[in-house]
Amino acid sequence: MIIGYLPGTFDLFHIGHLNIILNARSQCDKLIVGVNTDEVCFQAKNKYPVIPFEERIKIVEAIKYVDSVVKQDTTDRFVSWEKNKFDVIFVGDDLKGTEKWNKFEVEFSKVGVKVIFFPYTKTTSSTLVRKVLNEIIK
Secondary structure (H helix, E strand, O other): OOEEEEEEOOOOOOHHHHHHHHHHHOOOOEEEEEEEOHHHHHHHHOOOOOOOHHHHHHHHHOOOOOOEEEEEOOOOHHHHHHHHOOOEEEEEHHHOOOHHHHHHHHHHHHOOOEEEEEOOOOOOOHHHHHHHHHHHHO
């Protein structure tokens, strides 16, 4: 059985989120999704999500392609592996080649975890939706 792990914020849920969940589910037998807490989002991007953690996690839990959902309370994905013991981790390709993910790839290879980078959905993103909402509010 191949256990997959997909970490993410899933703020302002959109088709890009659904696409990455569907892609991840197609490549594993069990899919665990880690939803970033509001604090982790702030640490990573210096901004809080629009939708609070409690609501974002309920949205992801309701998706039939997701087998289990966990609270992602760290940006260290290796800590997530220590808690969840997955075989493969799915990440957006916008992170491929970054210093952080180059290190994670080395760490994960030592424990037999495969890192799969999925194409980032360029037409829709939470950042873009947030920008449009901010323009409307102004």
